[in-house]
Amino acid sequence: MKFTVLSTSLDPESRSAWLCDLAAAQLVGLGHQVTHLDLRSTPLPPFDNVTCYTHPHARQYHDAIRGADGVFLGVPVYNWGIGSGAKALVELTGSTDQERGLHGAWFDQPVTFLVSGGLDHGWLSHSAFAAGLMFDFKCVINPHFVYATSTHWDAPAQPGAWLRERLSRTVERSIDLSSRLSGRPYQSTWEL
Numbered sequence: 001m002k003f004t005v006l007s008t009s010l011d012p013e014s015r016s017a018w019l020c021d022l023a024a025a026q027l028v029g030l031g032h033q034v035t036h037l038d039l040r041s042t043p044l045p046p047f048d049n050v051t052c053y054t055h056p057h058a059r060q061y062h063d064a065i066r067g068a069d070g071v072f073l074g075v076p077v078y079n080w081g082i083g084s085g086a087k088a089l090v091e092l093t094g095s096t097d098q099e100r101g102l103h104g105a106w107f108d109q110p111v112t113f114l115v116s117g118g119l120d121h122g123w124l125s126h127s128a129f130a131a132g133l134m135f136d137f138k139c140v141i142n143p144h145f146v147y148a149t150s151t152h153w154d155a156p157a158q159p160g161a162w163l164r165e166r167l168s169r170t171v172e173r174s175i176d177l178s179s180r181l182s183g184r185p186y187q188s189t190w191e192l
Contacts, residue, residue, distance in 0.1 A: 001032050001033070001069040001070070001178060001179060001182070002033045002035070002067060002068050002069050003027050003032055003034050003035070003068055003069060003070050003071070003174075003175075004034075004035045004036075004065055004067075004068035004070075004071045004072070005020045005034060005036045005037070005071075005072040006020070006037050006061075006065075006071065006072065006073050006089065007020040007021075007037070007038040007040070007074040008073065008074060008083060008085035009039070009040070009075070009083055009085060010039060010040055010083075010085055011076065013156065014040075014074075014076065014116070015148065015153065016075055016076045016114055016115065017038060017040070019074050019114035019115075019146055019148065019167065020036065020038070020074035021157065022157075022159065022167055023072050023114060023170075023171050024036040026167070026168060027171060030171075030175070032175070037064055039085045039089065042057050042060065042061075043057065044088060044092055047088055047091035047092050049095065053092075053099075058093075061093050061105075062092075062105045065105035065109065069110075069179075069182050070109065070111075070112065070174055070177070070178030071106075072112050072113075072114055072171075072174065073111055073112070073113055073114065074114040074116075075113060075114070075116070075126055076116050076117070077115060077116065077118065077122050077125040077126065080122060080125050081125055081128065081129070082129050087129070090132075093105040093106065094136065096190075103189075104189075104190070106133060106137035107137045107138060107187060107189065108138050108181075108186075108188050109137070109140070110139070110140045110142060110174070110178045110181055111139045111140070111141055111142065112171075112174040112177075113126050113142070113145040113146070114146045115145060115148070116147075116148055116149070117147060117148075117149055118149060120149060122147075123147040137188070138188040140177065142170075142174055142177055144170045146166055146170050
């Protein structure tokens, strides 16, 4: 299967990026094809609905999302919501530009969240964003996700035992969900 792993934090020491690295490695280890994109090394412009589509990375992200059997979305949490990188990414790749033949890339995608937060009680901070993906694009939001704080890491990029097991199980259940949804005979589009 083909999976796209998207790291949306711009922090040089991003813990959500570490989650993405580990998930991508597990997927590759299980024999899946992985496109792994990171906004730090493959940046996108702010969404302006005009010139943003000409950015050299816009098509790369769009095609990686649209062509995947499932998407892993790595996000940091700030102030009870996800970081701005994820929102800018969805604004650009979810919109439509008829001139360039781009149509919302997110429609019907199974999406699994890999979330890094500062406090344990912020574990549902990504849920409003997830609901937006579900309602706008008919994404299937995987109820199995990772939410990790700094206490879940033994060292930089080295997950503790609980996090290692949680991430492994989340990836396995994401594969299962995506395989069950592959080959659907329909393609959703804008309804309103």
